[in-house]
Amino acid sequence: MAGAEPAVLVLEDGSRYVGRAYGALGRTLGEAVFATGMTGYQETLTDPSYAGQIVLMTAPHIGNTGTNDEDMESRQIWVAGYVVREPSRIVSNYRAQRSLDEDLVSQGVVGISGIDTRAVTRHIRSAGAMRSGIFSGADFDLSDSEQLELVLGGAQMAGRNLSEEVSTPEPFTVPAVGEKVGSVAVLDLGVKTSTLNNLAARGLDVHVLPQMVTARDVLELQPSALFFSNGPGDPAASDKHVQLLQDVLRAGVPYFGICFGNQLLGRALGLGTYKLPFGHRGINQPVLDKRTGRVEITSQNHGFAVEAPIEGTFDSPAGFGRVEVSHFSLNDNVVEGLNCLDLNAFSVQYHPEAAAGPHDANYLFDRFLEMIQGSKNAHPAAADDASTTDEEGTN
Structure with a gap:
C-alpha cells in the first residue's frame, strides 16, 4: 500500500x-x-x-x-x-x-x-x-x-490570483426553492455548493457566473442583488473584480460578500488588505457581531484581511459613503465584517453556510434577503448604466 x-x-x-x-x-x-x-x-x-x-x-x-x-x-x-x-x-x-x-x-x-x-x-x-x-x-x-x-521555487501566495483556476467555466442557474422572491448574481470565485443552496432556499434564483464576466454582463441579468463568494488567492491581485463590484454598486445593486468577497468589498471601498501570519482556518473561530452583541462560533478559511478601524464609522476612501466594521475576531481583533451605511452592501469574513461548521451565522442569509426585499433598487437600470471600464473583463 x-x-x-x-x-x-x-x-x-x-x-x-x-x-x-x-x-x-x-x-x-x-x-x-x-x-x-x-x-x-x-x-x-x-x-x-x-x-x-x-x-x-x-x-x-x-x-x-x-x-x-x-x-x-x-x-x-x-x-x-x-x-x-x-x-x-x-x-x-x-x-x-x-x-x-x-x-x-x-x-x-x-x-x-x-x-x-x-x-x-x-x-x-x-x-x-x-x-x-x-x-x-x-x-x-x-x-x-x-x-x-x-x-x-514554488509560488508565494501573496500577489497570486487563483480565481481563474477554481471558477465555473460556464454560467449556470440554481432555481429558487418554493416561491420566487428575486434573483441573485453570484460571482464564482470559488463558491461552495452549500452557499448556493442557502441562497436558493430563500426563494432566490441563483445565477452563478464565471469570474471573467463584466459589470455589463451582471447588469444585463437585472438581478435583485450581487453576491461575491469565497475563494483563494490575494485580494490585491483581483483588481478587475474590484472594478466590477464598484461599477455594480454605483448602479444601485444590493451586495453581500463572504470571505474573499469581504476582502474585495474592502478594496472596492478604498481600504487596504494585508496577509495574516498564519490565517484563520477551521470551524471554531469566535467572532463578535457588534449589531447584536452576540458571539458567534464561525467557520473560516482566509489568509488575508481588511485594514479598517474596529470602532466607530469612517468615510469610504473610494467615495461610497459611511462604513463601519460590523464583526471582528475575538482571538486577534481582525476585521470580520463590513457594513455600508449609505448603500445596500455588507460582507463577512467567514462562512455562514456552515459547511462544515456551526450554524451560528446562518442568519446572515436572512439578513441578505431582508436587504433585497427592502431595497428600492431591487431591479437595477439597464446595463447601459455600467461603467465602460468593465469592457476588458476580469483576470
Missing part, C-alpha cells in the same frame, strides 16, 4: 518532517497552513478556497466517516496536499461510499501521515504560513537540498 511508503514534508525554512505516504505518491508544492476543525474534512478538501495550499489537520484522527458524493462542496478536491497525524484504518459510517484515501488517490492528491502535526502547527504559528512540499515515491529519494530548492 502507498501508506507504507516513506514521505517527507519540507518547509521553506528547511524544517523536515518524515512520515508515511498518504493518498497519491509523488511531489506537490503549496503554502503550508493548518485547519483546526475536529470534523468536516471532506468539506475542507473540496473547498476551492484551499487551492494552492497544503492543508494540515490539527485533529489527530482523520477519515473515520469516509467520503460520499453528498458532502462534496465543489466538483473536486482542491487542496495542493494533505497532512494528517493518523488516518483511520476503517470507515465506519452508513453514509460512506468510499474511504478518504481512495478519493485522495483517485484525484492525485499527494499527502503525508504519521508526523507530529502538533509540532508542525506550533512551528507555523510561530514562523507563519510558508511555502512547502510533500515528497514521496521516487521524489522521496531526492536529496534534502534538491527538495528544498523545489520548495523555494
Whole structure:
C-alpha cells in the first residue's frame, strides 16, 4: 500500500518532517497552513478556497466517516496536499461510499501521515504560513537540498490570483426553492455548493457566473442583488473584480460578500488588505457581531484581511459613503465584517453556510434577503448604466 511508503514534508525554512505516504505518491508544492476543525474534512478538501495550499489537520484522527458524493462542496478536491497525524484504518459510517484515501488517490492528491502535526502547527504559528512540499515515491529519494530548492521555487501566495483556476467555466442557474422572491448574481470565485443552496432556499434564483464576466454582463441579468463568494488567492491581485463590484454598486445593486468577497468589498471601498501570519482556518473561530452583541462560533478559511478601524464609522476612501466594521475576531481583533451605511452592501469574513461548521451565522442569509426585499433598487437600470471600464473583463 502507498501508506507504507516513506514521505517527507519540507518547509521553506528547511524544517523536515518524515512520515508515511498518504493518498497519491509523488511531489506537490503549496503554502503550508493548518485547519483546526475536529470534523468536516471532506468539506475542507473540496473547498476551492484551499487551492494552492497544503492543508494540515490539527485533529489527530482523520477519515473515520469516509467520503460520499453528498458532502462534496465543489466538483473536486482542491487542496495542493494533505497532512494528517493518523488516518483511520476503517470507515465506519452508513453514509460512506468510499474511504478518504481512495478519493485522495483517485484525484492525485499527494499527502503525508504519521508526523507530529502538533509540532508542525506550533512551528507555523510561530514562523507563519510558508511555502512547502510533500515528497514521496521516487521524489522521496531526492536529496534534502534538491527538495528544498523545489520548495523555494514554488509560488508565494501573496500577489497570486487563483480565481481563474477554481471558477465555473460556464454560467449556470440554481432555481429558487418554493416561491420566487428575486434573483441573485453570484460571482464564482470559488463558491461552495452549500452557499448556493442557502441562497436558493430563500426563494432566490441563483445565477452563478464565471469570474471573467463584466459589470455589463451582471447588469444585463437585472438581478435583485450581487453576491461575491469565497475563494483563494490575494485580494490585491483581483483588481478587475474590484472594478466590477464598484461599477455594480454605483448602479444601485444590493451586495453581500463572504470571505474573499469581504476582502474585495474592502478594496472596492478604498481600504487596504494585508496577509495574516498564519490565517484563520477551521470551524471554531469566535467572532463578535457588534449589531447584536452576540458571539458567534464561525467557520473560516482566509489568509488575508481588511485594514479598517474596529470602532466607530469612517468615510469610504473610494467615495461610497459611511462604513463601519460590523464583526471582528475575538482571538486577534481582525476585521470580520463590513457594513455600508449609505448603500445596500455588507460582507463577512467567514462562512455562514456552515459547511462544515456551526450554524451560528446562518442568519446572515436572512439578513441578505431582508436587504433585497427592502431595497428600492431591487431591479437595477439597464446595463447601459455600467461603467465602460468593465469592457476588458476580469483576470
